[in-house]
Amino acid sequence: MTKLNSYLGGSWQEGEGEGEALLNPATEEVLAYASADGLSRSLALEFARTEGGPALRSLTFKQRGELVHKTAALLQKNRDELIGLAMTNGGNTRSDAKFDVDGAIATLQAYAEIGEALGDRRLLADGEPIQLGRAPRLVGQHVLTTRHGVAVHVNAFNFPAWGLAEKAAVALLAGMPVLTKPATSSSLVAHRLFELLIEARIWPRGALSLLLGRAGDLVSHLQAQDCLAFTGGASTASLLRNTPGVVERGTRINVEADSLNAAVLGPEATPDSETYDFFLKDVLRDMTQKAGQKCTAIRRILVPEALSERFRDDLADRLAAVVVGNPGTDGVRMGPLATSAQKAAVLEGLSLLARDGRIVHSRPGLKPEGVPEGQGFFVSPTLLEVEPGADAPSVHSHEVFGPAATIVPYDGTAAQAVELVSRGAGGLVSSIYSEDVPFVSEATLGLAPFHGRLFLGSVKIAELSPGPGTVLPSLVHGGPGRAGNGEELGGERGLSFYMQRTAIEGARPVIDRILKQGGVS
């Protein structure tokens, strides 16, 4: 059986012991083992800092963008193989796996284009020179320069390709070497991706490192110039934020965590309207795509009280028609959860939510297609509802990371929609589906402080729309509060996490000379 190695200090390294089994979550077949036990995290970080950092910083944005472009092309060339691995190790349907791998390629390509547009610069000017004194001789200029540490990326299990690529694209374009630590359970994709990258010799020595297996003491070795970008659960995030080294040395950290994303149907929608249909389709897709294991998936469905019964029945009918089973079997639309631990957490979460309301659709005796009896980490798509005006504290505070959502009826006013959605205490994305522009405006302004992104669903954009669940490289991803209070992507904005903003005060000609030297004309 294959044992997967880490790529650290410029070579493949084998961890001690047998390692942890990576499974096919549909059949529970063991696919490989992974261990990073006994490998020195501190030496690996130091190698990246001293070899990869200087090599990357010697390149301009344009040159680094070209390498990002080559990386996108490499993934494109090996797309089918990566999709196949995401299906077997992630329990993804082909469509789910394409969402992950194509998302990775598109994000790399978007950052390659940003590199091309930034051209031959090594620093970024933030704004124009600001006159500070009575005469224009004394000015201040904000600049961004690349930090001298390592970008350490700790990723969640659900997007092994996209999660790795979206963080790596930004850090590498900014000029920082990357050490990626994928979630162990679904790390076959990240491992193969690294094999391809290392064979292709696209990046300078030390620019790329892979820690495959448990993180161990990785985070405790981070230094002041390093950046830690984490995606995962809130409890792991809290542990990492409070790691003594991180606290004492002030390591920069970005957290992408849980989110109770809401979708609001506007008060004017009727069951025969296109808006209603669009809303229904998006909710159905979000609940079942990747078996609901998407940080952006809709968890709370706000429907005007008068429509909630009808909507519940329509959605339940559609959920009943979703074929669940082995992603390799024809006709299967939803696969299993990624691990037995995820299945246990989802079932526990559903009982918690059911105390706030009731389950209105589920298939308890679900027999997944193409799977031996009793095998696989399958959970039925599950719809819950709460009474109008119910407190429902768990619905607004507990994320069930699976194919589940709760209908929360509201009185049709923007004020109540905002009040209910904001109980989620900070989200990645929420959406408003309505043609009533004053309602949309009021709800948007009310919800914006609580979210990193708002999706405004309307028949005018239905045909063009990727839906609220798709994270786009040009828009920020992240959210306040529960969502981790982080921010990634957003086009050029994303680079600033890996760069230091410095205000330079001095004589205008000196500042102009510095900008020129950094390639900013």
Ligand code: NAP
């Ligand atoms: P998790 O258990 O928190 O794990 C996330 C990552 O952290 C994994 O790579 C894990 O490695 C690693 N990790 C665990 N303990 C660590 C430690 N002590 N030091 C360093 N790394 C450590 O989360 P998950 O189960 O993979 O992901 C599900 C959660 O992620 C959900 O709550 C979801 O909302 C959230 N999520 C958020 C976003 C977003 O963009 N906001 C995106 C996707 C998922 P091992 O696998 O080796 O344990």
